[in-house]
Amino acid sequence: MSVPAGPERPSRSPLIPDLGPAERRPPAESGGGSFFPRASLLSLAALGVFLLGAACGGPAAGGSSPSESPRVVRGELDLSEAPREVTALDGEWAFWWDRFLDPAALSAEEGIPPARYGTVPGSWVGYGIPEAERRGHGTYRLRVRGLDPGLRYALRLSSFNTAARVFVNGRIVFLQGMPGASPDLEEPDWAAAVVPVDPDSRGILDIVIHGSNYADRTGGLVNRAFLGPYESVEAARDRERMTEVFLFGGILLMGLYYLALFFFRRKDRASLWFGLLCVVLAIRILCYDEYLIRELLPGLSWVWLFKTGYLTFSLAVFLIAAFFQSLFPASWWKPLSWVIHVGAAAYSLVVAVFPPLVSGNLLTAFQIFALASGAALAGVLVRALVRREPGAALLAVGFGCLFVSVVHDVLASQGILPGPFVVQVGLLFFLFAMSLVVTRKFAVSFETSERLAEELRRTNSSLERFVPREFLRYLNKSSLDEIDLGDHSAQRMTVLFSDIRSFSRLSEKLPPEETFRFINSYLERVVPSIRGHGGFVDKYLGDGVMALFPEDADAAVRCAVDMQRRISAFNQEQAGKWLEPVSAGVGIHSGLLMLGTIGEQERMDGTVISDAVNLASRLEGLTKEYEIGIAVSERIMDGLSDPSAWRSRYLGRIGVKGKREHVSVFEIYDGDPEDLILRKDSIRTAFEAAIAAFYRQDFQTAMEGFRSVLEILPRDEPSHHYIRMIRKMNLS
Known part of the structure; x- marks a missing residue:
């Protein structure tokens, strides 16, 4: 199949004028009767610079070469x-x-x-x-x-x-x-x-x-023209038609592929220009040799066949220049954009609007323009090589293959060198090099995107250690960069406060590095329980933690009990390491919370504002006063799916700063040591009866009841607390 090198004639290039006497020279050898016109090789040379052909050359009809x-x-x-x-x-x-x-x-x-x-x-x-x-x-x-x-x-x-x-x-x-x-x-x-x-x-x-x-x-x-046995000539024509169809389909699919890449990544214009160039080259294949475009468009007139062929030439000049500009912006000379693009666009307009003879007569001028543009693009490529721009070396290899093949075929057309024409191979190498450059650019972009995505993932993962992902979700945000000062959201949640008892005394006995090591060891043991029960840490409070539970109260209570058991295990594992065993109190309350951001533009923080937070904190403080493990509000007890499933006792009502009404408090002691659980079970009825007597102001009965509790549980701090209150009021 011949390479349609230009639109002037079916298999000849319009890039340079006819060669005159050279056309009368005997043609050089070419493999098996190629349809490559000898007189147009210089035209093919210039046109090859612009990839205005697609070739997979071979004998047109088989048989011996013209020299034989x-x-x-x-x-x-x-x-x-x-x-x-x-x-x-x-x-x-x-x-x-x-x-x-x-x-x-x-x-x-x-x-x-x-x-x-x-x-x-x-x-x-x-x-x-x-x-x-x-x-x-x-x-x-x-x-x-x-x-x-x-x-x-x-x-x-x-x-x-x-x-x-x-x-x-x-x-x-x-x-x-x-x-x-x-x-x-x-x-x-x-x-x-x-x-x-x-x-x-x-x-x-x-x-x-x-x-x-x-x-x-x-x-x-x-x-x-060729003459031979009908079967041989027809078979050769069928092979060439199949080759043209294959080239058309392959180059068109390549073009559509790179256009699709541009659709998904609009910033990379090189894929756009290369994709359009492939589409133009694919259309060009249909316009010459076997004129397959006539089978797709049976009614296509000669005038529009002529115009389509010519337009593939001028548009290819435009697109290759645009490709070079987008690929090597640092090496591009800005005036070239106006010169090449305007010149190619102007000639395309002439081809589209005026009769074929007009554009044909102007062809020589545009051929010279195209050759000059090719030389300028070669200069851009050299400049890119000097600057070591990505893709320049690869494109230079393809350009070099094209140049060598063009020189060979020019010499062959003059009878200086023997052998078949190889410019079609050079064209394919150049086209392949262009596709590799664009593909490599996308691969580098993809690798960069993957690397940046991984860095962003690691950054977000690190930031999530400071700002919980759940906090963002409740603010209807997917990432930290979406958060603005003042964003807020109202949610009904359960608040859990936990704090290490006597931490100040313990930290005074440890050097700073040991203090941090102790806190982190402790938190590593107890905090997973919060996540494991559906909660998340809102903030760390030195030796304590504030957690939120979006689900029902049961999850928070299960977490509190599990934390007490983890602390017991922690003490056994760290026995003798931290001078004394660790104990912690947990306070739990639920209510309507306002989650949001506070601060100013240079420094902001996420926070939770609610009376429920204050009360949960007060309950946690009560555990220190009463020396108990878990204190919950009446609202929590009412919110449990089955309150009887938990070991609990009523501790009375406490006052909360800012609230007129006192709040009923309960101890849940499922997390206590087993022997302590049994003793609390045994005194629960007597203790709650004494509480009832106290609030009836039957202080004598209350005093007797609390003393009976102390006989079984001498260190029961709630009983001691009420006895002190009765004595203080001098009512016993």
Whole structure:
């Protein structure tokens, strides 16, 4: 399959003007009859810089290479030595300018003026005919001898510029548009076909072509034609069509993939430009060689086929410049944006708005502009290499492969180097390098994002040690950066206060580092119980902790009992290490809490404001006075799903600062040592009876009741407390 290197003709590049005499040189060797036009290699070289082709080249129709095949000499080709090989019909075809000669008259050779001979493929302006112009018409003729009369052959034809009628042995076998002797009579078109032909009984094919061009820059048989057995030529055409479909689908999917990447990450414009470039290249593949776009859009006219092909050229210049700018912003020269983008956009507008002949006539100027732009982009790449910008080295490798392949093919087109054309391989390497650069950029971005996400996760995890995640949730916030000063939320919750008793006395006996070690060891043992029972720590209070429980009171009570048991285990494990055993009191109350942030913009803190907090703190202080483990309010007892499931006793009513009414208090002693639990069980009835007598002001009965409790539980501080109160009032 040939590489469609430009929009001027079906398989030729519009980047530079026609090469004139170079078109008359014999073509260099190329593998197996490639459709690569020799005269357009410099155009391909320039166009390759802009990736305006997609190639996976190979023989067009199989068979031997042109250097091994017979060549057309003065309008004659003898294939008697290779009648079953696919042969390129390159060489000197007979040509008559400004005439449409009758094939029958040519066959009879009656009244036919002497022919001129011109190299095919090539434009008729290079045939040395003084009167020949780029726009005009004429007749080509080739007689092929030495064919097998019993074998069906096929002609493989690629577009004549820009209309043609093909006769074989006097019969029309192919019509491309409608050739005419004037612009009004011509109907231009581009087409490619495999035409079955049969030699006569003598093994001769007499090929006559009427061609005209009044719509494009130049006319003639500018593309190669092939002749060979029908099955071989048809199979080669099918392979090339499949290759084009594969390339179209692959490059289009690549483009859509990178466009999708841009959709999900809008800041990276390199993926946008590369994705659009791939889409443009994919469309370009459909516009040349086999013109597969006509199968997708059967009604597409030649004018829009022409415009679409040209637009893929100018748009690719625009997109590659944009790609370089987004990829290497530090090495980019700002004036290039205006020069290249405006120039490419202006030519695209000309192609879209004006007739094909106008854009064709301006093509040479845009070719020079494109070459200059390519040189400027090469300078940007060198500058990026010097700066060691990411992706520059990889893109330079692809650019180098393209450059080497272009130089090779230019030399091959001049007959200096043998071998097949390889620019298509260089193009693929350059396109692949571009895709790797964009992919690498995304990979680096993804790795950076992962690293930053991990750092953010660690930061958030660290911050959550200071600000509970649950606190954020109740403020309807997902992260700390969403919190503003004054955010608040009202919630009904249970508050638990816990504090180590006699901590000040203990800390005085320990050095500072041992004090911190002790506190942290203690908290590491008891705080997991809070989380384990559905609560969370609101704040640490030196040797104490304040916790909140969003669920019912049972969870807080279970946690308090478990904390008492953990403290007992802690004392056993740390026996002798901290001078004396540790004890702690727990106070629990529930109510409506206001969670929010206080402070000022430079320093704020989360806090909980509520009478429930104050009362829970007061209850925790009461445990010190009464030397008990857990004190809860009446509201907590009423909120338990089954109060009888807990060992408890009523302690009376206490006053709370700021409240007129006293609050009833209960001790829950399920967390006490087993022997103490049994003794408290035994005195519970007597104790509560004494409390009842006290509040009836039957102080004598109360005194007797508390003394009976002390006989069983001599160190029961609540009983001592009431006895002191009675004596103080001198009422006993």
